[in-house]
Amino acid sequence: MITKRAVLCLVSLLVYLFAFAVMIEAQTPTLTVNATAGMHAISPNIYGIANYGLNAAFAEEIKVPNIRWGGDGASRYNWELDSSNSGFDWYFIGGDGLSNPVPGGQVDTMVKTYKPAGAGALVTVPIIPYVNKASEYNCSFPTSVYGAQQSTNAYVHPNGETCGNSITTAGAQLLDKNIGANNIANTTALQQGFVQHLVATFGTAAKGGVPFYQLDNEPSGWSNTHRDIEPVNPNYPAILALGEKYAAAIKQADPTAAVLGPSDFTLGGWIGTPSAQNNLLAGQYYLQQMAAYQKAHGTRLLDYFDEHYYFQFTDAASQLASTRTLWDPTYNGGTWVEKWYFDGPMQLIPRFQSWINTYYPGTKLALSEYSIDSGHKLITDALAEADVLGIFGRQQLNFANMWSAPAPTDPIAYAFRLYRNYDGNGGQFGSNGVQATSTNQAELSIYAATRPSDGALTLVVINKTTAAIQTKLAISNFTSAGAAEIYSYSSANLKKITPEGKISLASNALEYKYPAHSATVIVVAK
Numbered sequence: 001m002i003t004k005r006a007v008l009c010l011v012s013l014l015v016y017l018f019a020f021a022v023m024i025e026a027q028t029p030t031l032t033v034n035a036t037a038g039m040h041a042i043s044p045n046i047y048g049i050a051n052y053g054l055n056a057a058f059a060e061e062i063k064v065p066n067i068r069w070g071g072d073g074a075s076r077y078n079w080e081l082d083s084s085n086s087g088f089d090w091y092f093i094g095g096d097g098l099s100n101p102v103p104g105g106q107v108d109t110m111v112k113t114y115k116p117a118g119a120g121a122l123v124t125v126p127i128i129p130y131v132n133k134a135s136e137y138n139c140s141f142p143t144s145v146y147g148a149q150q151s152t153n154a155y156v157h158p159n160g161e162t163c164g165n166s167i168t169t170a171g172a173q174l175l176d177k178n179i180g181a182n183n184i185a186n187t188t189a190l191q192q193g194f195v196q197h198l199v200a201t202f203g204t205a206a207k208g209g210v211p212f213y214q215l216d217n218e219p220s221g222w223s224n225t226h227r228d229i230e231p232v233n234p235n236y237p238a239i240l241a242l243g244e245k246y247a248a249a250i251k252q253a254d255p256t257a258a259v260l261g262p263s264d265f266t267l268g269g270w271i272g273t274p275s276a277q278n279n280l281l282a283g284q285y286y287l288q289q290m291a292a293y294q295k296a297h298g299t300r301l302l303d304y305f306d307e308h309y310y311f312q313f314t315d316a317a318s319q320l321a322s323t324r325t326l327w328d329p330t331y332n333g334g335t336w337v338e339k340w341y342f343d344g345p346m347q348l349i350p351r352f353q354s355w356i357n358t359y360y361p362g363t364k365l366a367l368s369e370y371s372i373d374s375g376h377k378l379i380t381d382a383l384a385e386a387d388v389l390g391i392f393g394r395q396q397l398n399f400a401n402m403w404s405a406p407a408p409t410d411p412i413a414y415a416f417r418l419y420r421n422y423d424g425n426g427g428q429f430g431s432n433g434v435q436a437t438s439t440n441q442a443e444l445s446i447y448a449a450t451r452p453s454d455g456a457l458t459l460v461v462i463n464k465t466t467a468a469i470q471t472k473l474a475i476s477n478f479t480s481a482g483a484a485e486i487y488s489y490s491s492a493n494l495k496k497i498t499p500e501g502k503i504s505l506a507s508n509a510l511e512y513k514y515p516a517h518s519a520t521v522i523v524v525a526k
Helices: 004-027 056-061 072-076 105-113 188-202 219-225 236-253 282-297 316-326 336-342 348-359 379-394 411-420
Strands: 031-034 048-050 066-069 120-125 130-132 183-185 212-215 258-264 304-310 364-371 399-402 432-438 444-450 457-463 469-476 483-490 493-504 509-514 518-524
Touching: 031 444, 031 457, 056 411, 066 105, 066 399, 072 130, 072 219, 105 120, 105 188, 120 188, 188 236, 212 236, 219 236, 219 258, 236 258, 236 282, 258 282, 258 364, 282 304, 282 348, 304 348, 316 348, 316 379, 348 364, 379 411, 379 432, 379 444, 379 457, 379 518, 411 483, 411 493, 411 518, 444 469, 457 469, 493 509, 509 518
Parallel strands: 031 469, 048 066, 048 399, 066 120, 120 212, 212 258, 258 304, 304 364, 364 399
Antiparallel strands: 031 432, 130 183, 432 444, 444 457, 457 518, 469 509, 483 493, 483 518
16 A cells, blocks of 8 residues: 555655756757858868978878978078078077088978978068078087086087087076177078079969968067077067068068968967057057058058967866867966956957957968877867867867877877868868857867858767767758768777768757767768
């Protein structure tokens, strides 16, 4: 006999279970896509990778859209001698030991190597006051002249010298007593000759030649990296003046090429000294003055406002969360720039876009050097990079180039494949972005685009959590064929994007279980 008390207990249990189920459902992220809302073009140039160590076959496989010849070593490149000096990065050793250098050889080789991939080259043009003087090895701080130093190069000994790192054993910074011994003055004529060489070799940008030129590399860091020739860092008015001078020379040599600048480094390089910059941050001032130049001379010198960005993180969780600094108005990365200058969350891409709209409308936005790589070849490296690429497309960034090229079998390489070759047969994420929404983008992010070639709706869904998430995806304003192809990348197999077959749509919706720490490509045929 069932007692009244037992009935009450059963009812209470059912009420509890129902409430618990409602709570769980409310906490589970849900996904929606509107195929006619928020329509925008996704620039193919957001999928760029720096050329150093980039496997040519992998570059061709993913049709890498741009490659970059840049970094610290490019600042002092003398194209006539095809050699440079990497400064503090490599004991201030200049030259390459070649007795018969080929002018522009390194850059020419890079352009030719990645031509089969269809990659457009971004070439750094030095604007720093000095460049390397000789192709033979040399160094700025030999111990025979400057004494013992904290660190010396054990492998290269120009003229039998031991090359130091410019810091005495007591920690004092040395000054180069004879800059002219290993360096020559940089000039616009020298760099214009560099661009003319590239035009003569490959044609103008409009005719398939080098399409992008960058105004040096991280000028706010010259007094550190290139402290032998620039012991006192130039302020932003000086950096701007150099940029205007050399950009004008580039435009004269190839008016069809695009110029990127100031290409400065994360956080500090964006700030400068506001009191010397019309009380503006460095990037704002740079844009303002480039706009003033165009107004005064009738010529646009700057095509892309370009900066570098390195994500700040300490572990897998913060690595995945750090992508939110690119866009999220509710996420504070905790940097000193956010605290003292931005007065709140980074919102990097919208922030830079607002600077452009305020100070120099019509300028495109580039991040020509960035990295979110832990260096440990983890699944989270791939997921974080896939999230970054999705954000770049959604936020309408115009150009990006990832530093430190991955090996073809590294997890980050698969992040690029998710967008550029998810099926091994050239299947790509669409180029027309549309509205895609997650109720919890921090846990389950989604990006969507239609593909002009076949009209398909392509989605990338990233589960950033350590548990599988089963949830619903509702699609509106898209007439589908009733099924979707699924491809998955997860820790189950770090060497492959696995085809998972097809799943049926019911009322233009599907339910799917996204594996823990995974990225899923969904292709809905029209």
